[in-house]
Amino acid sequence: MFRCMLVRSSSSAKQSLMRRNLSSGSVPERKVAILGAAGGIGQPLALLMKLNPLVSSLSLYDIANTPGVAADVGHINTRSEVVGYMGDDNLAKALEGADLVIIPAGVPRKPGMTRDDLFNINAGIVKNLCSAIAKYCPHALVNMISNPVNSTVPIAAEIFKKAGMYDEKKLFGVTTLDVVRAKTFYAGKANVPVAEVNVPVIGGHAGVTILPLFSQATPQANLSGDVLTALTKRTQDGGTEVVEAKAGKGSATLSMAYAGALFADACLKGLNGVPDVVECSYVQSTITELPFFASKVRLGKNGVEEVLDLGPLSDFEKEGLEALKPELKSSIEKGVKFANQ
Ligand SMILES: NC(=O)C1=CN([C@@H]2O[C@H](COP(=O)(O)OP(=O)(O)OC[C@H]3O[C@@H](n4cnc5c(N)ncnc54)[C@H](O)[C@@H]3O)[C@@H](O)[C@H]2O)C=CC1
Numbered sequence: 596m597f598r599c600m601l602v603r604s605s606s607s608a609k610q611s612l613m614r615r616n617l618s619s620g621s622v623p624e625r626k627v628a629i630l631g632a633a634g635g636i637g638q639p640l641a642l643l644m645k646l647n648p649l650v651s652s653l654s655l656y657d658i659a660n661t662p663g664v665a666a667d668v669g670h671i672n673t674r675s676e677v678v679g680y681m682g683d684d685n686l687a688k689a690l691e692g693a694d695l696v697i698i699p700a701g702v703p704r705k706p707g708m709t710r711d712d713l714f715n716i717n718a719g720i721v722k723n724l725c726s727a728i729a730k731y732c733p734h735a736l737v738n739m740i741s742n743p744v745n746s747t748v749p750i751a752a753e754i755f756k757k758a759g760m761y762d763e764k765k766l767f768g769v770t771t772l773d774v775v776r777a778k779t780f781y782a783g784k785a786n787v788p789v790a791e792v793n794v795p796v797i798g799g800h801a802g803v804t805i806l807p808l809f810s811q812a813t814p815q816a817n818l819s820g821d822v823l824t825a826l827t828k829r830t831q832d833g834g835t836e837v838v839e840a841k842a843g844k845g846s847a848t849l850s851m852a853y854a855g856a857l858f859a860d861a862c863l864k865g866l867n868g869v870p871d872v873v874e875c876s877y878v879q880s881t882i883t884e885l886p887f888f889a890s891k892v893r894l895g896k897n898g899v900e901e902v903l904d905l906g907p908l909s910d911f912e913k914e915g916l917e918a919l920k921p922e923l924k925s926s927i928e929k930g931v932k933f934a935n936q
């Protein structure tokens with residue numbers, strides 16, 4: 596009875612909002628698509644997004660193996676409906692109506708490779724997927740995980756510009772794993788509870804372009820210069836540490852799925868109007884002279900609400916910032932050039 600009265604007296608937009616609220620206890624409906632969902636990151640990420648109560652529809656796309664992943668994850672008794680889509684012909688359906696698209700599609704590193712060595716294969720994959728996003732869900736937020744992130748995000752921006760739908764507020768390079776690592780390593784050295792630790796990580800997502808700001812870490816700890824240098828290096832080399840430990844069987848997948856799920860959750864909270872959601876991400880930026888830069892970002896109903904200042908840097912961090920700029924600049928230019936050739 597209550598439901599009928601509400602529906603009859605409202606505009607169609609309001610009606611659909613109310614239907615959503617009625618059916619899901621005031622949590623809006625949100626479709627999340629994962630592209631590369633059958634991969635090393637994609638599978639645990641699909642699991643974690645299935646556990647997220649903010650998701651109502653989970654769309655799992657890959658060029659292979661998605662029916663099995665979708666059937667498996669789909670048996671979990673949580674809110675979202677799960678559908679698996681396989682192959683190019685089904686990409687449109689996977690994307691239609693998506694609020695958030697997460698992209699862990701592409702090849703991972705083997706020992707001895709840099710992230711840039713993945714460019715030749717992954718740039719083309721990202722280009723094709725972003726062309727489809729432009730066509731089928733142009734208003735979605737995009738979380739780019741595929742490496743080299745320093746170049747794949749500029750590629751996505753250029754593809755979106757060409758399609759005439761680029762909104763810089765909606766494109767994110769996922770650098771959350773750098774923050775996750777910095778927190779873990781710092782907590783170990785500072786001997787503080789890891790759950791209380793916060794460390795911003797700025798710059799980009801490869802080697803020296805990853806710059807953790809331990810001078811801003813909380814809870815504060817009085818660590819020596821040598822320890823801070825070692826912590827910085829370990830954070831910058833965190834990906835390589837995993838690649839070497841996996842000895843040819845890929846790169847970080849489980850910690851990345853955790854980090855990707857954390858960042859996606861922050862994006863969904865922002866979309867839903869939760870105030871003061873702040874995470875580090877590699878976004879279009881004017882806080883340095885580089886057109887893309889990772890820093891703290893406030894998330895809101897339209898994606899990036901504000902790119903936050905870097906705050907005070909130690910002399911060591913100021914040097915690190917200057918040192919990372921040439922590599923980051925050239926990775927950005929490489930991506931832009933590729934997308935426009
Ligand atoms: N941003 C970050 O912090 C991190 C990024 N990565 C990157 O994530 C990417 C994926 O890594 P993994 O999951 O370990 O690799 P994986 O090889 O296990 O999985 C990749 C998946 O992408 C799929 N794929 C390939 N081409 C596709 C296309 N055109 N459309 C849809 N799916 C496609 C494959 O079928 C496969 O299932 C790599 O580029 C890796 O370097 C990995 C860890 C951290």
Ligand SMILES: O=C([O-])CC(=O)C(=O)O
Nearest residue numbers: 704772833834835846847
């Ligand atoms: O190191 C890699 O190739 C994967 C990655 O980006 C990370 O683990 O941070």
